[in-house]
Amino acid sequence: MNQTTPPVIEKSKNNELRQRVIYSFLLMGSSLAAAIMGGFLWALASSIVSAIIAFEWSMLTGVSKRARNITTAIAMVCGFAFVIGQTGIEVLSCVVYIAALMFVGWRGKLLGAIAGAYFAICAFALASLRMDDANGLLYIFGLFSVVWATDSSAYAFGRLLKGPKLFPVVSPNKTWSGFIGGIVTGIAAAALYSVLANIFLNPGNLFKTIGNWSMVGLVLSLATQIGDLIESMIKRYFGVKDTSKLIPGHGGLLDRMDGHLSAGLVFSIILSIPLVAALLK
Numbered sequence: 001m002n003q004t005t006p007p008v009i010e011k012s013k014n015n016e017l018r019q020r021v022i023y024s025f026l027l028m029g030s031s032l033a034a035a036i037m038g039g040f041l042w043a044l045a046s047s048i049v050s051a052i053i054a055f056e057w058s059m060l061t062g063v064s065k066r067a068r069n070i071t072t073a074i075a076m077v078c079g080f081a082f083v084i085g086q087t088g089i090e091v092l093s094c095v096v097y098i099a100a101l102m103f104v105g106w107r108g109k110l111l112g113a114i115a116g117a118y119f120a121i122c123a124f125a126l127a128s129l130r131m132d133d134a135n136g137l138l139y140i141f142g143l144f145s146v147v148w149a150t151d152s153s154a155y156a157f158g159r160l161l162k163g164p165k166l167f168p169v170v171s172p173n174k175t176w177s178g179f180i181g182g183i184v185t186g187i188a189a190a191a192l193y194s195v196l197a198n199i200f201l202n203p204g205n206l207f208k209t210i211g212n213w214s215m216v217g218l219v220l221s222l223a224t225q226i227g228d229l230i231e232s233m234i235k236r237y238f239g240v241k242d243t244s245k246l247i248p249g250h251g252g253l254l255d256r257m258d259g260h261l262s263a264g265l266v267f268s269i270i271l272s273i274p275l276v277a278a279l280l281k
Contacts, residue, residue, distance in 0.1 A: 190217025227262020
């Protein structure tokens with residue numbers, strides 16, 4: 001007896017995929033605009049993203065409405081001040097933001113507090129990549145290229161090839177085919193980005209950094225997918241499927257940015273090594 005997918009379910013899947021694609025492009029466009037403009041607009045984007053992360057994190061941990069609103073307001077101020085302020089303000093904003101998300105996370109005991117600190121540190125690490133006046137665009141566009149390529153290809157390869165599950169206890173839909181496909185595409189995206197960046201920035205050394213960026217692509221692609229698994233583990237710990245319903249087809253902003261956050265943290269650590277940073281220019 002042949003079994004076919006009911007039309008209603010098939011239509012629902014198609015609508016979800018359509019929503020996912022549309023909102024992905026909207027988010028990508030707004031991210032690129034904020035990155036290109038930098039300065040005030042990047043600070044505003046940092047403020048909004050920090051606030052939404054705090055709001056969704058508070059929803060996930062189940063704190064009171066008052067605590068959620070206070071945490072969100074603190075995050076909004078800290079996100080803006082971190083980008084615009086001087087060194088002392090940057091440090092203070094980071095410390096306050098980490099403390100706020102850790103406090104909210106204490107509802108989930110020690111693991112919850114650690115998760116709150118993780119999200120806060122990752123958010124500001126990501127924001128810091130564009131704050132380098134000389135190389136900010138180079139770094140943030142490189143990160144976007146790898147993360148977007150990894151996310152999209154992992155999703156596509158996983159749906160197309162299926163196969164053994166990657167980590168079913170944590171994330172039942174992720175497969176090894178998607179994981180490997182994401183890594184390969186992430187490396188290719190980084191290599192291509194290196195060539196394109198040199199066309200505009202340093203035409204005389206067109207292929208100078210392709211190998212270095214390819215290695216960074218490997219690391220960031222791994223970080224992207226590991227970050228996705230970390231967020232899934234945290235959600236499972238708190239017993240929720242999505243951090244919110246903010247973005248149709250994706251769930252919450254944290255659901256959409258989990259890979260960006262982890263890759264941003266790893267990239268900022270890599271770039272803190274002067275020799276490594278020099279190899280990417």
